Amino acid sequence: MHQQVKFYQTGTFTVGNRLLSPELRTVQASTARSNSLNSGHRACQGCGEALGARYAIDAAMRATSRRLIAANATGCLEVFSTPYPESSWQLPWIHSLFGNAAAVGTGIAAALHVRALKAGRPHSDVRVIAQGGDGGTTDIGFGCLSGMFERNDDVLYICYDNEAYMNTGVQRSSATPPAARTATTTAVGTSPGAEFGKGKNVPMIAMAHEIPYVSTATVADLHDLEAKVERAMAIRGARYLHVLVPCPLGWGSASHDTIRLARLARETGIFPVFEAERGEVTRVAKIRRRVPVDEYLRPQKRFAHLFGPNGRADLLQRIQEGADRNIRRFGLLDEGSAA
Amino acid sequence: MLQQAEGSHAVAEAVALCRPDVVCAYPISPQTHIVEGLGELVKSGRLAPCEFINVESEFAAMSVAIGASAAGARAYTATASQGLLFMAEAVYNASGLGLPIVMTVANRAIGAPINIWNDHSDAMSQRDSGWLQLYAETNQEAVDLHIQAFKLAEELSMPVMVCMDGFILTHAVERVDVPEQADVDAFLPPYVPRQVLDPDEPVSIGAMVGPEAFMEVRYLAHAKQLSALEHIPRIAAEFAARFGRSSGGLVRAYRCDDAETIVVALGSVIGTLKETVDGLRAEGVRVGVLGIQSYRPFPLAAVRAALQGARRVVVLEKSFCVGLGGVVSTDVRVALSGLQLHGTTVVAGLGGRAITRASLERMLRDAVADRLEPLTFLDLDRRIVERQLAREAQTRRSGPIAENLLRDVGTVAAKVA
């Protein structure tokens, strides 16, 4: 259940939101939340992934009454959350390799299932989340992800997408958007930054597997993200959640802009927020007040080369066209709303 | 129960008797029949409850096994050759995490050139991975070793590789005694994990370990493998007591007591060597065979004890270190360090080249007469090697080596002798 809130969030202090009835408040609003990614981890100030992971796992812990196991790919999240000899995780958690989080999740789910059968139950009450960054999901983990999808293994895979290999120094991944500067797609030459015409849309690939549930979300809309996690945990089978998580370091943005940028990604149409079941889009988060892509791109130094005296209006135009296409494709605007 | 069965099939039955919770494997020759056998046992309900997962790659196979084992399940997979390499990262991960996974390696050569036949290069490539490696001489031993492997792995919290020669053992139909379920249950109790992902007692597994503790963590893996030197014979003895036959252990000496020349080998070739040795013994030649069952941990003391009375040691191996010589030879040399004896390496059977009794006899006669080179490639066709070298000396664009050699050899399926 999701009550439309008719005003904008102004910061995390409103997460508590006393204007909502208690049962509609977020998981984060509750002092009884599991705080699965406990404080003390080593993430950067303003890290979107740390935020997204805490939001998602706490929501999943509530949805499963804390009967949850997580498998984590190598990456920022894994590294900053388990600095030897400490761990931030408040749930059973395993890190194996970079490319196998989905397969490890499959294995855990299988083990739980057999244990349940041995105890005379058809299913385990313990659920499984496999999670990783975009690199571990869209590139090196792609094979295992697809395998988990096609077998319909009972795993929710969450991808925290900050659009590059951040932990190793901001290298390009197949989730890096066109024109973005990374260490391996530098802002030089005739097509500065990441090239157009490359890249992978994993949510749509997930949909092509016709798995029970696919959705995208951002850290800008906590209610939405939590609701999606809850909806996902109510389903058995392969599920995929793709969360846009801005990275101040990699994006060259201010650490206080993380949530704002996530919102702008949605409001420009650059990042469509939607849900799909068995390959068909079922619900779409409409753009409330559409903005041109410039507003989203300007605060990020990774797009700085598109602006200024040597700016590339042509590339900005192409990015805008990409956003327009998303809006068209997913029906992100209501009829007659501000274009 | 005594049966006439294909090696793979017998192994599938043996693994099923161990009541694995999760079986996840990707097909690769010559392991396919094992996995197919297990798949059928699960599908028909004869092995239950068990999750049989058709994974999308060997990397996924080992990864699924890692997840399952970490969540408290008895996990099994099987592979060979290219598959083992493809999962190499996960192989190291499994042993680094201390997960008692059991895996069959149906030993097969590694390409290029692509080759589906037997040699030991695959398992040898993972000899430093921290996995225990046990080698079966016969299909009976392959059956028995799998049962011992689960017990060993779970006692130590270390993964175990059971190696059996691809095709030679996997596809041979021979007499095997497949144990009864009740006996296996009595020998192999349910898995009790040392560490497990459990919501009631959450732990983080697989955290990064920096310079301050990494050496210690790795030392513990080393110490554990060394302790296996005691576990392995003990488990083999327990097995013998319950099942009535000797299988596994560290090494097995055949007619070595008064041998002047001892051949050291792993796997199925030991059988042919025994026949060869018997023939030579009948002529009064004092030769013996030392079979190594446990390759990792390498039983330095047992090997030394078995070989120290001999004048000559020949290590016959289906593996080699490109540019250097033997692989097993190096380990044997460590065992013999300080002793005065004459050691030679014979690399044989690469890529499934048949190792014949006749060749072994010739080789042993040469050994006994001290005519063997330090490194010999058994039955090497020098002509075609020389032709290729001449070809390369003449022209830059000499073409792919494999194709050139095959043309020289002619289209031949198996080279017999």
Added chain:
Amino acid sequence: MLQIRIHGRGGQGVVTAAELLSIAAFEQGRHAQAFPSFGSERTGAPVVAFCRIDDREIRLREPIVAPDVLIVQDPTLLHQVNVFQGLQPDGYVLINSRRGFDELGVAEIAQRFRRERLLTVPATEIALRHLGRPLPNAVLLGGFAALTGIVTLDAVAHAIRDKFSGKVADGNVAAATDAFDTVRHALEEVADAPAS
């Protein structure tokens, strides 16, 4: 120890034949080892399979180079592959064919061995009769039993029923029995014929 080598083409059940033979030997309480030649196996390509039979554990693991028995499932191999290579002087040969050794053009080779141990049997025809399919492998084993006495027809039948079921098993057993009788009859004729 006895060593049997079976030649045929991919798709003719050569590997199965070796396996069945090993099961038959097992049924009689003997040790047996059966394995294929591990060559490239595609339908139609020459295939070799081996079987060793002994009363003690078989430790040898090498292809059979000096067979005591040759079974040739496909006579078109006779002039393509040297099937007789290594055959022991006292060896047995059983070839799947309607024709005799002379007609097959291998009479000269046959002279190097013992006449009464070399036979042809129309296994494909027998198979067609009882099975409706030209699969001579199990059939030839019936002939093998009669020719060599190394395994009994009963053991061969047991092996067939072990591996196959229903009509396929029945058909193969009937065909093998037919081949057994045919070979026995042929042997009697050879025994009765004057020495040549």
